[in-house]
Amino acid sequence: MFQIQNLSIISTLQPLFDLSEVSVGKHYYWDIGGFQVHGQVLLVSWFVLSLIAIISFLGNSKLAAMPEGVQNLTEYITEFIRDLAKTQIGEEEYLSWVPFLGTIFLFVFVSNWSGALVPWRLIEIPSGELAAPTNDINTTVALALLTSIAYFYAGISKKGLNYFKRYISPAVFLLPINVLEDFTKPLSLSFRLFGNILADELVVGVLIALVPLVVPIPIMLLGLFTSAIQALVFATLAGAYIGESLEDHH
Template sequence: MHLSPDEIIFWQYGFFKLNATLAFTWGLMLVLTVGSTLITRKLSTDLHRSRWQNLLEIIITAIEQQIAEVGLSQPRKYLGFLGTLFLFIAVAALFTVIPGYEPPTGSLSTTVALALCVAVAVPLFGIQDQGLRGYLKSYVEPTFIMLPFNLISEISRTLALAVRLFGNMMSGTMIIGILLAITPLIFPIIMTLLGLLTGMVQAYIFTILAAVYIVAATRVRKPKPDLAAKI
């Protein structure tokens, strides 16, 4: 019983090592890239298009729409980062149906890495949007006293992102492992299905939270007309 796929080490040379987390991550990257390439190789701009193209268009437009609904006025600018977060976490959870597979998101190292990416990307987007001075000024608002609290908030929310995703993915794997030992029939399958749902929800939550952080950092002044109309 492993708590994390980090513990399965295939090869190690001093500081460098090749564990299950990295191996499965590469596998996912390969699948995603090759799949995308295969589908987008012959895209049609006609009214008739393949089912795979339809699927990808639905997924991507849905992500774009979600980002816009959170409050980012230029969703395509953030689509690369937020969309990849969602796809990586979702596909990592989806592949748990394959026997012997360990989701890389079940490793705290991976979730920390993703949370760190978010923690770095948010200030970068904020600075890009309102300049370094404007972004730093947001830490001392409404008063200078708020600076430590804002900093603590940054750290804690990054930690929360990492631990939430890790906890959920790890628990899924753990529960299945325990259930296999206790009731090897039926229940593990149900829990696997439940784990799929949990994985999708976690992917959504992680992405939306990242989007919300970016929105907070970029300080949207003008709400989108669509959103305003909905409210």
């Protein structure tokens, strides 16, 4: 009987399994623990994380009373993230969320810029090609789901089960809309970031192929600007969602 129920559940969820296997473009696959993962995304992600770690170490290994050089850069970034968190979450509870928002912002920012500045396509791999991690929908969806988990954790840790009263506030008939909103938040976060980074790299790639000298340079500079804006938008929305979960509704 138990096996029949399991088979029934598996057959019901089979469309979801099929959907999860949909892949866009060619990828360099690694088999890890019986699962296929996009190796090119992990390679560039490790490069991004290593770069962030090196800059953090250089900026904080020998702290001086008068910051200069890399320390000045890291302190500026820290103050920027603190101000962003304070604005979106509030002065009382923002400090505990500075590490999360800072990690999200730095990873997205450095990933976006790595795709715009590093000539990954010159490095040959067995299949597919190297690109910014945020150029892959799996990365942006993972970041969006982490943000969803964060604001659920924030609300439940502060309010307990009373957090779920927000679904019937200010009226019970708004329950379906409020539930749907929690599904649209990660979707909008992931597809906005993925779409903008992919479109920027495609436009630059086409222009370089057609007009390889002068025209792509302004587009690349514009891509750096939009990449930074996308990182800021992602971190700002993540902070806004967390602040909304912590907000007291009367």
